[in-house]
Amino acid sequence: MLKTILFDLDGTLLPLNMEDFLKKYFQEISVKFKDYFTPQELTKLIWESTEYMVKNIDANKTNADAFFEDFYSKIPYTADLFNPMFDDFYTNNFLKVKEATQESEYIIKAVDILKEKGYEMVVATNPLFPEKAIFHRIAWAGLNKEDFTFITSFEKMHFCKPHLQFYEEILGKINREPRECMMVGNDIEEDMVAKQLGLATYLIEDHKIHRSKDMKNVDYTGKYPDFYRFVIELPSVK
Template identity: 70%
Template structure:
């Protein structure tokens, strides 16, 4: 029986074009660290450490551990000097990126209706960012963090999408079986892969990301409005 809905965040709960987000993100981060790195140096360093974090499969190393392990191995600047800048950036500068994002009235209504119907809601974003950055984006979407029983983030998670280990760890944390869950997302390869564990999947197509023609992992698909209609048809959990 379906009990829990897992939601991707970027391009799903929060509408935006990924290229616009990345451009603005690096623009603001570059300003913050301009006394330590050129724009290109910082961009390359962040991409390399993010890729290292995504590849990491060590179960005792969080995503944050993996990212900063690689990041600080490639710079002579100390964590004591740079970490306060990272923390200040995500608190005070990251919110400027909101200008490239939107809200979907259908997502806001769907979340409200799912709560009324007693479904457990989870933010299952790819945990590449600190929790503070994820909470900002939930707010930009017109949603409340308290609506969600768990929010993935790089301080707590040990794996990234598209690894199935990410979904396995998440299901363990929320104590759910795959058959009790639906994964809703806009990325065919990163989100719909949850079907391989036994989750139901729903592809949001407004900001769809698809790198191949394979669609075997998609159970349902549609625009934001279609998803809202789908939610309206779901039964109340008793």
């Protein structure tokens, strides 16, 4: 029986154009570190360390460990200097990135209905960002972080999408079997891959990311209003 809904964040719970979002993000973080790097240098460093983090499958390293291991290996500055700057950036400057995002009334209503019906909900965002940046984006979506029993972040998680270990780690943390869960997301390769573990899947098409034409992992598909109607039809689990 379906009991738990896992949601992707960017492009799913939080409507956005990823290109616009990343442009604004790199613009703001480049301002924060302007005394140390050119925008081009910092962007290159962040992308390289993010790639290193995504490829990491060492269960003894959190995503944060992997990112900073690579990042600080490439620069002549220390964590003592930069970690407080990163923390301040995600507390303050990152808030300006909100202008590249929107809300979906259908997602907000769908989350409310799922809560009323007794479903457990998880934010299963690709954990590339610190927790506070993820909390900000949940709020930008018009949602309450307290409605989610677990929220992935790069401090907590040891794997990234599309590794199946990412989903296995979530299932372990929430003590659920795959057959009890559905993954809702907009990325066919990164979100719908959860089907391979036995989760049901729902592809949100409004901001769909599709690198191939392979739809074998998609159980349900629709735009935000379709998902809202889908949720209305779900049985209560109370």
